[in-house]
Amino acid sequence: MHAAESSVSEADSIPVSPARPSVGAYAAVLAECSRLLGERTAAQLEALHDHLLREVQGAVRETYDALRSDVFSELLRTLRQHGPVAAEAFPSHFQRVSRERMARSARSPATSRERIGTRVELSLLDDKVFSESLAVRTQGHILASPCEDELSQLRARVARMFDEDAVDEMRNPLAPEAVAEALKHACWTLECSDAAREALFIQATRLLAPTMPQTYRALNEYLDERRVLPRLRPHVRRDRVRALTRREAAPGATADLVKRLVAPASSQGASPPVGAQGGNVSPVVLDALARLQRGEGEVELGGERFCVDVAAAETMNVLRALLDAGLARQVGALDRVVIDVVATLFDLIFDDERVPEAMKGLIGRLQLPVLRLALVDHDFFSNREHAARRLINALAQAAATWDGEVTTDCALYRVAEPLVQRIQSAGGSELGAFVDALRRLETFLAEQDRIADEKAATLTTALSAREAQEIARGIAAARVAPHVVDERLPVTVRDLLRDWWSAVLADAALAGGEDGDAWQDALATMRDLVWSVQPKSGGEERQRLVRMLPGLLARLRRGLDDRRMPEAAREAFFAALVRHHAKAIKNDMQAPTTAAPAVAAPVASPQAIGHDGLDELHRGDWVEIALEAGQRRAVRLSWVSPARTLFLFTNRQGARALALTRGELARRFERGEALLIDDEPLMDRLVADVLEAYRPQPAGATS
Template identity: 30%
Template sequence: MTAAGKKAESSNAARLLILQNMVPLATNLVSSQLEGFSTRLADELFKLSDQSIRPDEAKISFEAHQLVMRNSTAFYRLVAGQINAALSKEVSVFNTKKRTRRDDAQLDTTAQTYEQMEAKILLRNASQALEVLNAEPLVLLNTLIGRILNRMPIDVSQNPFRPEIFVDAVHRAWIELDPDPATHLLVLRLLQPSIFLQLTPILEEINEELMARGIHPESEIASESSHAGATYLPAQKFFSLDPYLQDKLRRVFSGQIELAHSDPHFDLHSLAQVSDTLTNQLDLEADEEDADKASVDQHFFADLLEMQKRIAQQETTHAHYESRLHKVLHAGSAQKLSVVERNTIELLARIFDYIFADQSLGDDIKCMVGQLQIPIVRVALLDRDFFFRENHPARILLDMLGNSGILLDQEASESDPLLGLIGDVVERVQTEFDEQIDLFSDVVSDLESYLKDEEQRAQEAISQPVQTALSEEKMRIAREFAEHDVAIRVETGEVAGFLEVFLQEQWIRILTIAHSVKDEKPHALENALKTMDDLIWSLKPKNSPEERKELISKLPSMLTLLNAWLNAIRWDEPDRVLFFSKLAERHAAMARAPLELSPRRQLEIAVNIAQRASNRRLDRFAQEKVVQEDDEAMKQVAALETGMWLDFNEEDGQVTRFKLAWISPKRSSFIFANRLGDQAFSISAADLEARYRSGTATTLLANSLIDRALTYALRDLAI
């Protein structure tokens, strides 16, 4: 066996040992819960026997209840043994290759009895319910196991500690305890989350133990740096390679086809057409390698390392960018590379061609990316997951560099400390990278730390504008409530014309204040609304002596409250005198009116009120009809999220770039700021919609740079 083979075997054994060590831990944690689980199951069986309307089910349930109560110790032993055996088996056969989907196996109905089919469906349903309940620790465990295997997070169907294993083991333990088939499906139906073992503490303990052994979730990098997870980077539109493109990638790395190698001025539109007959396995090329392949790799890697050092020493310019990787394939040591290795280099060459042709990237960023070509080739040859994992650290670094082009101030980029840090990162990769891919995780962490600190300072810088905007929104919402309070009263048609003007111009101001302080002073709003209602009532026709007497008795207190509120808003204009003069005239006219209004007069008044109410409703209906329906601009504003970057075109033709730093709770106000937060401004939703309609505001959606490059490089490759 070669040294590389021994190393791989040793590595696989070490990984398997880590997982095997988790089995007794899980079994012990299960054992500590068995008494409680057994009690819950027995209670549920007794309840079912008591409530079931089917005599046979009631009898079977009661007998099962008694069986658990009489044989609790044996049940504990059987459950612990079955779970230990099931977990040990799962870990022993566990590998990194794609597994058959468990759901497909469970739904296989060939040569099965009805009871077997029902058992599979019940097992699946119980497992899925537990997966939902334990989603958070399961996802973390999927990630940690993927980290152990040096690959992306595994699927829950591949997790040897998934809920399905526990449910199936408990069911098998019951079958062993009670051979009577009549109870088997009955008990399986009862294995619901409220009765079953509590898996969350078990999974959490496994996670903690793995992390204590130095295995940490790589998602800490990916979730914040890859897709819209970090507010200090441009918000990214959801993007992933579609299944056709993923299949193309697998074919490229199957070793069965070879990409056409192109000249230094490669045209991305002309990719070779290939046959569509072949497998998507990624490790087929191993059997085709020559006996002296290891020495060829060493020679080629030595040439790459030498080229990397030369590029690091060269002075870079912004004159012209082209991929250096096309030349790599012409090196003498590259002639004996496998098809897969040549495909890897060719695909990377096309990716870098796309990056250098991307007009959205500035020269500074292209210069930095260009210096990473050789290190990225070496990474991809060592770890082909670079092409398949969006959270691969080297891929994250390239994406961060691409997104940094949006953050950098184009006018002053030479003095921008972020650009200086990126330069340091690139230099470190060039000079230090050998074969330890963890170096990329380190430099990504450094870059992220800087951006997080910068983001925190920016958030502190906009704290005052945020407080101002919150106060303004609170008053704006209070006024909307106030306008509604007045509108529903005016719409009845019973409000006199001069009073309607007064309510809309002055009382709305009072109600706005009352609504704004209703949490601290709820009685203020009640008082303001009652005063308004009393005022409106006081001007309605009084058809009986009793109503007139009531008016006279209420007027003094009502007028006192009315003046107090008007003093609060400091309404001292001459219009106030005119208003009270008209009010006094109306009240006096009511007091001098005939004792009884004739039926005819009462009918005329009612008809006039109904007519005014109808006109009000028609006016409101007409206004609602002319309200602009949701257009594209409104949809764009509605889709905005904190962290997105926008370009604003000013009247002088200058384009300024700002980040959406804050959105008010009601989305009526938006605060934008530059990267450092020292230039901030607030804009209303309506004004922002108008900017979108006029084309003077545009959203910058930053898809992953490598995703875009891969899509473009593979788009003409036939499946």
């Protein structure tokens, strides 16, 4: 395509790494990987069979729960009778799961998202399917937890074979969740109850998990041989740099210079001569720094030679090295403070544990460009909206909230690295290079947020429906509760109200609210039922009961039919109700010596929610959530239900979604399993801290 034919100009495009081969070129490699993973996992399952028997036998002896003991006993008999059936069935099931995921990957992204969204939404509405899907995801996490390093490499390789920046785990044919899904199907081939199959699924996963690193290492070795990303670049590592240093001999003078740095430009008056404290840095100094920035290893300045390996900027503070080599002698006092402050900022960035190592290396390459900009534009220190500050903030925040390890092969790095390279190559001190890079990065991150929100939107309808159902159930339970605990009522009536009529009330509340006709009718029916079985004190009450019964029975039958109460149970209830009415008419219904107090259950409505601090959470906030095996993930609050009882979180890439009830989220915060990520931008915090450190301290204070 000619440049004139492109619908997106070069200036508006986001630079990424060169295009990679399509999945078709790797179809045979993926098929072989799938075969290897299936066969090796099956072999491990067969080798673990005797261990599994001992585990199940121990569970039979040690459990005090009669039902669980029966389940494990049934499983033990089945395993002894049929042997390692799951191991034998696993390869074929894994091949099918793998093929389904490959077929899913072949579709367009939009179609794939629609299919995934529809499947998840249906699962949310179908409790059995939802429970099974959740079990597969949970066991998939257990299989993945011991082999994050191996999976990090494998995911990068699979993404390359798919010709994508990052592969969605739902479409990854080699993912641990695919193994868990196939294992679940294999366990369900056993001729035993679902409870025993589920117990086998959980026990087998737990025993299989420690063997998975070896299996995934074998896959990576095979892909190495096939030259699919044969050499992954190592993560950037660096030694701890020196802490904040103070180089100025006169603290009072330094404080005055810092005030000039953060003062508005209009208040500084005329510019002083070059080399004085005014801070007009010499063009010769700027030119020397520009040449170092572009990769010249050595420059001469003021009769002194300065050597910098630009590549070392990823792992060390090159500004400190320049200061140590005598750069401070070539500039005025104010510019010396500028250099020292910028160097200290990068010291702190390198030491910040919240910034991943790979991103520290990328930000480190901006040392010379940021220094040159700060020397000519002191607005860098006082303006929070400065493009250079915002660019570093965006890089650090995106990396800190990236799901999974930030490596030089992840999508974020592959988008950001060309932007940094452009700034380095420009060699000028113009702000425009940073503005352009910031715009491109924010475009990429906004698209990531859009995709995540789009995927989350496929769940929100179902979650809203669930919230409405839960609120309706809570309202119904509150109305039924006083009668359920009233021991003066027959047990038959109390059981019906608790088990069936509360559901009728919930349906009515969901359909039209508490002002609707259905709710009023169901509530009146419950009141009439309760009154009908109470002792009748005179002829007038007996006559009222006789007149009421036909309509009451008809309304009860209609409501119970709507809830599909089994016919046998329904007829047994109505037979018992006849006896209760006969007793009520004879006025011989016996009351207990003490009546149980009528205690209403709390209504699960927005008004009943306690002050747990969660109302301070807003859409777009980032929270660090503790997962299985001690891992922690940064997730973004993508949606809050209308009544704020459900919170939906997604990762930055939109590949994972986590829905938590208000109570569960509050408990996680209380236990420290959820932490609100500080939203103060990195550079704003560091600039404030560094400038504060340069201010004179009160007499007697320690430095």
